[in-house]
């Protein structure tokens with residue numbers, strides 16, 4: 463049965479919570495990131511279910527082994543096929559995953575468009591790598607997307623998974639209090655967000671731009687757009703060009 467969101471009527475889109483399963487050898491690393499603030503609210507509201515699975519549950523022996531030396535020699539262990547294949551197959555027998563995502567520094571670099579696309583899915587399975595990486599046959603035969611969170615190498619995929627889940631989770635309808643606010647985030651519409659200010663109006667002689675106190679909403683919106691454009695032009699002209 464194909465149960466992806468695109469085949470469901472629109473009202474279902476809003477009622478259908480997203481589920482994200484994560485495979486990791488260090489599930490403890492992922493305890494805190496989802497227990498606070500917006501990710502906690504998303505789960506409390508029943509809009510997002512996050513399930514972290516200890517990969518050692520599918521270990522090849524009683525010692526919990528999930529990695530081995532690499533063929534061809536060289537330092538560093540490689541995560542073995544069998545535990546990963548068994549875990550993916552068992553989890554996939556319980557639900558159909560829209561994407562099986564491997565977090566890896568050589569993947570496609572995460573951006574807002576990718577987060578937007580993932581936020582429309584129903585079930586995602588994330589695989590966190592460790593050591594030298596995972597046996598390439600898992601990438602060839604199971605993984606459907608490979609995502610990097612930037613051009614640097616982390617000790618494992620868990621922090622990258624936390625970043626990806628956060629970027630997706632906050633986009634789910636109903637998660638943010640003011641639903642429109644994610645629409646004005648930096649990178650939506652290829653623009654960085656404008657500067658923001660709060661009380662006091664004068665801090666050490668540093669004043670809030672007068673326009674923001676004018677009450678003229680049309681003018682304020684024009685000012686914000688102008689600031690966004692200037693900021694993007696100065697800091698990230700590359701994303702302006704993408705349009």
Ligand code: ADE
Pocket residue numbers: 565566567591609610611612613614615616617618619622
């Ligand atoms: N694992 C290690 N480094 C990573 C990165 N930059 N992005 C995603 N997963 C990773």
